[in-house]
Amino acid sequence: MNAVFGYIGVYFLRFLHESGRISILFGQTIFLIFRPPFNIREALSQMEEIGVRSIPVVVITSAFTGMVLALQTFTGFKRFNAETLVGTVVALSVTRELGPVLTGLMVSGRVGSAMAAELGTMRVTEQIDALYTLATNPVKYLVVPRFLASLVMVPVLVVFADVIGIMGGYFVSVKVLGTNPTVYIRRTWDYMELSDIYSGLLKACIFGMIMAIISCYQGFYTEGGAEGVGKATTRAVVLSCLVILISNYFITAILF
Amino acid sequence: MIGDTSVKIKVVDLHKSFGKNYVLRGINLTVNKGESMVVIGGSGVGKSVLIKCVIGLIKPDSGSIGIDGQEITSLKEGSLNEIRKKFGMLFQAGALFDSLSVWENVGFGLKHHTSLGDGEIKAIAVEKLGLLGLRSVEDLMPSELSGGMRKRVSLARAIAMEPEILLYDEPTTGLDPIMADAINDLIVQMRKKLEVTSIAITHDMVSAYKIADRIAMLYEGKIIEVGTPKQIRESSNAIVQQFIQGKAEGPIKAR
Ligand SMILES: Nc1ncnc2c1ncn2[C@@H]1O[C@H](COP(=O)(O)OP(=O)(O)OP(=O)(O)O)[C@@H](O)[C@H]1O
Ligand SMILES: [Mg+2]
Numbered sequence: 001m002n003a004v005f006g007y008i009g010v011y012f013l014r015f016l017h018e019s020g021r022i023s024i025l026f027g028q029t030i031f032l033i034f035r036p037p038f039n040i041r042e043a044l045s046q047m048e049e050i051g052v053r054s055i056p057v058v059v060i061t062s063a064f065t066g067m068v069l070a071l072q073t074f075t076g077f078k079r080f081n082a083e084t085l086v087g088t089v090v091a092l093s094v095t096r097e098l099g100p101v102l103t104g105l106m107v108s109g110r111v112g113s114a115m116a117a118e119l120g121t122m123r124v125t126e127q128i129d130a131l132y133t134l135a136t137n138p139v140k141y142l143v144v145p146r147f148l149a150s151l152v153m154v155p156v157l158v159v160f161a162d163v164i165g166i167m168g169g170y171f172v173s174v175k176v177l178g179t180n181p182t183v184y185i186r187r188t189w190d191y192m193e194l195s196d197i198y199s200g201l202l203k204a205c206i207f208g209m210i211m212a213i214i215s216c217y218q219g220f221y222t223e224g225g226a227e228g229v230g231k232a233t234t235r236a237v238v239l240s241c242l243v244i245l246i247s248n249y250f251i252t253a254i255l256f
Numbered sequence: 257m258i259g260d261t262s263v264k265i266k267v268v269d270l271h272k273s274f275g276k277n278y279v280l281r282g283i284n285l286t287v288n289k290g291e292s293m294v295v296i297g298g299s300g301v302g303k304s305v306l307i308k309c310v311i312g313l314i315k316p317d318s319g320s321i322g323i324d325g326q327e328i329t330s331l332k333e334g335s336l337n338e339i340r341k342k343f344g345m346l347f348q349a350g351a352l353f354d355s356l357s358v359w360e361n362v363g364f365g366l367k368h369h370t371s372l373g374d375g376e377i378k379a380i381a382v383e384k385l386g387l388l389g390l391r392s393v394e395d396l397m398p399s400e401l402s403g404g405m406r407k408r409v410s411l412a413r414a415i416a417m418e419p420e421i422l423l424y425d426e427p428t429t430g431l432d433p434i435m436a437d438a439i440n441d442l443i444v445q446m447r448k449k450l451e452v453t454s455i456a457i458t459h460d461m462v463s464a465y466k467i468a469d470r471i472a473m474l475y476e477g478k479i480i481e482v483g484t485p486k487q488i489r490e491s492s493n494a495i496v497q498q499f500i501q502g503k504a505e506g507p508i509k510a511r
Contacts, residue, residue, distance in 0.1 A: 127351050136364075
């Protein structure tokens with residue numbers, strides 16, 4: 001019994017320790033964003049990596065999600081003759097919930113892992129130490145551009161996800177299930193409010209920050225050679241995804 | 257240390273352990289302005305840890321490190337950054353930035369701390385690479401270089417800003433004897449022409465005798481002997497003698 005409490009205690013302390021260090025890195029990053037010099041070129045190249053290169057993944061994910069959502073909702077709603085509301089359900093689910101969450105998860109897998117691996121490799125091959133010796137702040141040089149690029153590009157990806165998801169739902173409803181297109185579109189627009197989109201984009205910003213800071217943290221403090229880089233990469237993805245899912249609930253509960 | 261302007265680096269009673277691994281156990285070392293100090297010692301005794309402490313990459317557990325009379329062990333990252341502008345460091349494994357080309361690596365400090373344009377930076381990088389016998393490599397990526405070339409590019413990066421203090425972690429390991437000797441000459445020139453103060457770590461006694469004003473031997477966490485190459489060669493300490501002659505038998509046990 002004591003051993004169990006011992007384990008819980010150790011894990012709890014480690015959790016507090018890690019959260020503390022992640023918060024410190026977050027604080028430093030925010031502080032350094034506003035300090036010159038501004039490395040715009042690096043931020044742009046990260047934006048390309050995070051944003052442009054993630055478009056295919058996000059498009060496929062959201063298209064099929066919108067499509068399956070239309071199928072499932074149609075099956076359920078037919079039972080009480082509410083098929084015409086499928087468009088509403090697809091639009092609301094995608095903009096408020098699935099767009100940001102799925103994009104957050106996919107980007108964590110694609111980009112978070114790469115960030116952790118890249119920074120982790122730089123740590124274990126002493127490139128981060130070399131940055132210090134060249135009187136460069138590695139947080140400024142490495143973390144800030146990745147953080148900014150994620151903060152900007154994840155919401156952009158979510159806009160893509162929203163549009164493609166809704167189009168996927170439309171496609172299945174109209175072409176496969178035979179819903180009247182005019183009705184479908186009217187139902188989609190009638191019940192959708194601007195706040196649905198805003199709330200989704202706000203989530204996207206938060207998820208982008210979570211993904212970037214957790215992944216950079218894991219890479220930045222990697223220990224133990226190639227094996228350590230592997231572990232850091234895995235932890236970056238798993239932890240980013242978990243924190244995105246958990247915070248998603250609380251953001252929804254508190255704000256909307 | 258205060259007021260003594262001829263002292264550049266002063267390390268006093270420095271201790272550092274990693275968990276149970278007690279690496280530095282009270283290091284005392286003074287390096288004068290313009291002096292070339294060579295640190296010798298067995299593999300794993302903590303030579304790299306020592307110079308990383310000197311440049312503030314590793315925080316020691318206790319003890320003091322003075323650079324130009326300024327205590328650095330208690331400095332915050334921001335002020336430490338200012339101090340680091342006096343330094344250039346060659347890492348044992350090179351530590352080149354693998355996302356940047358060779359000339360961008362060499363010119364990294366110039367790019368971040370001067371207002372020079374890319375063209376000028378590249379010209380300086382090419383010149384420094386030339387000093388180290390590297391030609392037409394400036395546009396390659398580090399992954400395209402051989403081990404010895406990486407080391408020299410890293411050395412070019414360390415000297416590019418013409419710092420006051422240079423720390424060399426094994427500058428000649430992995431190079432052929434002729435190239436090693438050329439690097440030794442370069443290190444000697446740097447000291448003569450630019451009055452650089454340096455600490456070099458090496459296992460290579462030929463190189464040590466050639467570049468050192470004084471040699472310090474690190475053993476079991478302490479500096480057990482410091483002296484000119486001549487004094488070291490004539491040392492009566494059995495440990496020093498065994499090391500410089502490279503014998504397997506003696507007080508140092510090969511592990
Ligand atoms: N960052 C670190 N974390 C934990 N232990 C470390 C760290 N850096 C060095 N050590 C330990 O400190 C000891 C000394 O290492 P150091 O790299 O200084 O050796 P060295 O004298 O440079 O050896 P070599 O000649 O082989 O390069 C080793 O036992 C090493 O395991
Ligand atoms: Mg070493």
